[in-house]
Amino acid sequence: MLRLYDGQKIPVIGMGTLNIIGKAKIPHFKEAIDIGYRMFDTAHIYHNETNLGTAIRESIAEGKVSREDLYIVSKLGPQFHQPDLVEKGCRISLERLGLDYIDLYLLNSPVAFVHQSDQYTFPPTPQQNRPEFDDELTPTRTWRALEMCKRKGLARALGVSNFNEEQLCEILDDCEVKPAVNQVECSVGFRQDKLRKFCTDNGILVMAHSPLGNPRSCPPECTPFLRSPVLTSVASICRRTTAQVAIRYLMEKGTIPIPKSTNRFRMAENLNVFDFDIAEIDMNSLDENIEQRRTASLNWMRGSVNCPFELNC
Ligand code: A2P
Secondary structure (H helix, E strand, C coil), X not given: CEECCCCCEECCCCEECCCCCCHHHHHHHHHHHHHCXXXXXXXXXXXXXXXXXXXXXXXXXXXXXXXXXXXXXXXXXXXXXXXXXXXXXXXXXXXXXXXXXXXEEEECCCCCECCCCCCCCCCCCXXXXXXXXXXXXXXXXXXXXXXXXXXXXXXXXXXXXXXXXXXXXXXXXXXXXXXXXXXEECECCECCHXXXXXXXXXXXXXXXXXXXXXXXXXXXXXXXXXXXXXXXXXXXXXXXXXXXXXXXXXHHCCCEECCCXXXXXXXXXXXXXXXXXXCHHHHHHHHHHCCCCCCCCCHHXXXXXXXXXXXXX
């Protein structure tokens, strides 16, 4: 367990759930609990909170875990950023999950949409009109409303996702509850040294999404870092798979990886990262020899004045 700045405990690894959609995935989430996952990362826009919630409730009813054993992360959809809608967005997630509190509730992005409806398909299909950005609304105003969700006990801790340093500074300058976590893409192939240092210096934990670099969506001209020679060589020194080393690497850096897999063997493999270390010399070699590249597409934020990063993928 790691600790948030206020002393609350948070697991050192979790399971990402983006794109794990449909009722057929309920047994998959239950299997993840059986394998030993205790933290799950979902979001309003992932459209899987209901199924994850069912899996959680069934596992609790079967006596496999208790609610307190689990750590559930969810995120406010960008269509609920208007301060008077924030609590509604949070309550919809709670209702879908069937829970009475979320352990860690994140602002999904600094980008806000004009509220047209509670539903929003993610990512937008080519036929769908792109939602209109509400660029007048600052992330800090949404944050101040999110603080109320914690005061009311709907969320035990609060954080952000996909925020850059400047946007974090704006919140830090004008908040009562400090963000405990910034969830961003972070991996051995996209280390985010500067942003990680800023977060660490400010007591904010980095949760690492896309820790395996989305290997299946790698463009043909690139080689996924899971197949890079240096990672392959360190993996053979550690007698582990490249995925296990990539996950352990993030833990050594003090971040919280949330790998996702739809395969039970890879799900188990990704959690089996506790009984080995990566030697300092090998950590250095990984730091120096892997090309850095963003892999998670954040295209839906493109064009907003609040888009946090230069998007090149
Ligand atoms: P699959 O669902 O078939 O296992 P990330 O978490 O970085 O976004 O990466 C998720 C992708 O990585 C998924 O496509 C997943 O495919 C794949 N993946 C997950 N675990 C492993 C693993 N241990 N080895 C190789 N690929 C993996």
